[in-house]
């Protein structure tokens with residue numbers, strides 16, 4: 001049985017994945033930004049017999065992400081899987097930390113958590129970053145906070161940014177842990193899809209299944225740095241290495257300021 005940290009575990013895909021992992025007997029570290037919701041979910045998962053601890057942090061504030069990583073490394077000598085699931089698409093609060101909140105939460109918080117937790121993530125463990133079929137070339141000016149973007153553009157750039165960062169991370173950490181970017185499937189039935197696209201969405205189990213497999217199955221043991229597109233049901237071709245490394249370098253520079 002594994003120790004698995006999952007962010008954004010209080011609803012949607014994160015909540016549903018946590019349920020499956022709990023029922024399968026894994027030890028969970030549940031992250032949320034709302035203390036009441038987090039306690040409620042933790043209590044529900046303890047009902048199915050899971051060992052559960054909780055971590056409260058607003059991922060739009062990178063100092064909270066860093067503090068959470070410091071607490072987790074103190075309290076857990078080993079984590080087997082980190083699932084960077086929390087994400088934001090349409091929101092009224094579009095700015096956080098001097099840049100678009102989509103970059104802060106979907107890209108920088110995920111990269112920062114992976115970097116800071118790395119000392120306690122098992123070498124044969126896994127890091128999953130939630131990506132998306134929505135991907136757009138990353139504008140360095142927008143990532144730096146110097147240019148504003150519309151909702152979809154910001155979301156799509158933030159998702160390609162973490163996907164490219166993941167590829168570069170894979171290239172620089174060939175001995176593990178295995179790190180993957182995952183599109184869990186498009187238009188799955190969550191709040192993000194209801195509010196963002198006005199549709200009830202597809203079966204959430206499609207996303208839960210791929211996240212569970214990516215977290216635990218041997219089929220991904222050699223896939224570090226890759227992007228798995230669950231709409232196509234396969235690993236996508238690698239991205240251009242120079243482009244990925246340039247985006248990753250900018251992200252890593254921004255993270256040194258946290």
Ligand SMILES: NC(=O)c1ccc[n+]([C@@H]2O[C@H](COP(=O)([O-])OP(=O)(O)OC[C@H]3O[C@@H](n4cnc5c(N)ncnc54)[C@H](OP(=O)(O)O)[C@@H]3O)[C@@H](O)[C@H]2O)c1
Pocket residue numbers: 007008009010011012013014032033034037057058059060061084085086087088105130131132133183184185186187188189190191192193
């Ligand atoms: N649903 C899809 O079809 C789809 C497709 C591709 C990719 N994805 C990705 O899958 C992931 C999960 O999305 P979802 O569809 O389950 O959406 P969701 O229902 O809106 O859930 C998003 C989760 O992220 C958390 N979150 C958002 N902003 C946060 C912040 N500033 N600090 C801490 N937590 C924050 C939310 O916390 P609260 O519970 O407190 O609101 C919630 O738990 C996202 O990364 C999304 O981009 C989803």
